[in-house]
Amino acid sequence: MADTHNGAIGAASTRVRKMDAAVTARLRGDTAFRVLMLALSFIAIVPLALILVYIVVRGASSINWAFLTQLPKPMGEAGGGISNAIVGTVILIVIASVISIPLGILAGIFLSERSQSRLGTVARLSVETLMGIPSIVIGIVAYTWIVKPMGHFSSLSGGVALAMIMLPVITLATEETLLLIPMTLREAALALGVSYPRMITRVILPSGMSGILTGVLLAVARGAGETAPLLFTAFGSPFMAANIFKPMESLPHTIFYYATSPYPEWQALAWGASFVLLVLVLALNVITKLVTSRWKIQF
């Protein structure tokens, strides 16, 4: 039934023959493309992964009890530790959390409940914008709000800066989680005669707890790693953190300070501090995954 095809058969079969001949070339091109994608992906991931392994190995060798519990020694002297940095990071995060967690969750609930209203749209735009503000700019703002009036650096200002960085992360995670909860759950509660506040706090929030917790952990991981906003708020200090109205050392600042110094003893501290910070951030990410997989309520 070859004559069922209309059009010039001769021209058609030449065309087909030309296409057929090209097939081997196209198949080779297909394999080449796949190899290229693999190669580029390899370049994208492997060098960095190797470097991280190097940091872990090199940094781990600096870790001992003295390192974690001692204060840094003056320049030129061997030994010393980063205890003030560790404590400083903890205190800064605590200050930041006290401010950002309640407000963040509250704003997140608002966004999930009132997303259609005008204020809802404005608020959501604001939060997304806040998320994208460079952290150094946040540092400037915290400086003008707290450091300038006080006249000196303080960990309080550092905590406020970190709070502004953590806030949008928590808010958006809370909103996302709560939006996943089906309307029917809310209606079931209300139909039982439960008041609106109770419905939110006793039914909705607990159901979304894993997602909210994830948001908080991710925000903490981000805050703990930020240096720029602390450069002129918490500043840094060779002493143990004691007073929130005084400057305070932090892990990322320690890394920055010692890594850019010309003393090998201090650079060794930077390796160790990097290791500690990486372990902290990694641990938080792993815990986040565990929380999601074990506690997440599926609807």
Place this chain on the structure above:
Amino acid sequence: MKSERTSDTAFRTLLVLGGIAVSVLLIAIFLSLLLASRGAIVANGFRFITGSEWDPVTNSFHSLAFVVGTLITSLIALVIATILALALAILMGEYFRSGPLSAIMRTSVELLAGIPSVVYGFIGLFFFVPVVRVLQAALGLPPFGVGMFTTALLLAFMILPYSASIAREMITLVPSDLKEAALSLGATPSETIWKVTLPYASSGIMGGVLLSLGRALGETMAVTMVIGNANVLTFNIFAPGNTMASVIANEFSEASSNVYLASLIEIGLLLFVVSTLINIVGKVVVNRMAAR
């Protein structure tokens, strides 16, 4: 019952206050930057954006050198990162959509995304700088090691994970029956990706590129550690320079005069405006793709 109604209203008011608070926060941030830099805005005038001299001694402050530095480092980083990120996204979105290798890749990318900027800076100082120094010596260039090229290279790896996740998401949004139609017509998998999948996802990928640019603009620590901190306007990518973010980081705590500080804050204001605009446009484009 009345007390229940009041607690109900009180709760709702509380929620609204939360919404107002975040909106007010953003406005407050913007206004603070504006107010704190007004002395400099007045003193420096319009030449602030067009001039390139930055001299604290004569109180002559202009931002062009830093704007150019930011553009050069970010754009080069963007080109490198986009190519690598697309490859990763295609690999994860098309060739290895599921399975153990896919999980390993996704986890690696997530972990790389969480590394703090200062650690990247450390990596830059100890690994990238020596390598670039060798490269420069081989090319007959002054072996600074630090400079805008090194920074761009480091920045590329820093925005890569973020870029790759967005691109992967956009690629997985392409309807599978379009890909099947192409395959059923005799196209090879790579031809399908090139002629059907990527064109469909192109606008979303562009949005992702813009969002990555927004990220790159704001990077501070890694940049300030490897850029060489030179306040000179230059288009030589192998020379040291400064970006808007890195000059602030470098000089803020040492700023000796009011107008010096206010000028640095003015740069911060500029940075805020530019990155916000780019992020908004990027987000709009990405959302439009997701809504299709």
Place this chain on the structure above:
Amino acid sequence: MEDSVLTNGKTILETRALVAGFDGKDIVKSVSLAVPEGRITAVMGPSGCGKTTFMRCINRMHELAANAQVSGEVLLDGEDVYRINPILLRRRIGMVFQRPNPFPTMSIYENVVAGYNLNGARMSRVERDRIVEETLRRVTLWDEVKDALYRRGTFLSGGQQQRLCIARALAMKPEILLLDEPTSALDPKATAAIEELVVSLKGVVTIIQVTHNIPQAARISDYTAFIHLGELVEFGPTKTLFTVPKDKRTEEYLSGKFG
């Protein structure tokens, strides 16, 4: 179970003990079928019976899914399709999908010749124009779109889009056209137009149409294969199968006892 039956006409496609499935589970369980050339063969059965999986084995689309497995033989003009390069195979067998899926980034014109473009064929502008007009006329879409050839096809109605997809497949001048429930997403008017088009293609190309719409199969097909739970229950000329089915299961399906 009915063995493959050749009535009149040459067999263009034959499957021998075709088994296919995913993840170790077989969906198509040993189907042996001979499809007559130039006719319309309907493959019908309740949803989930394996008819779509069966059809996708013919143009080797099934194996693209992860964990897919296939065994048995599929012979096109006597050649085992699993020995032919899949790209070459798919140019000889066209496919139209359930939901109309014209390429949204291409114009109507580009959609019709998409098969050639994707395969990197180099043709003169005149040749391309000719193929586009011929094919669009063949699917009775030419008059409706001839002034909008360079616009994207997304403004077309569902029925028009599906005709465009049929055009796209037909432009490659395939020997067999596989239609996977092409009207299930369309309204009755568009459905009627597509049915009319399919019937008009008799003799031009061999058509295999998967459908769960019993009246449609009765209306348009010359031969019908009834598949149930992965097995070929009965195959024969449509008139015979629908009026005097040989297998009790066929009779029950046709009278709506299950579906």
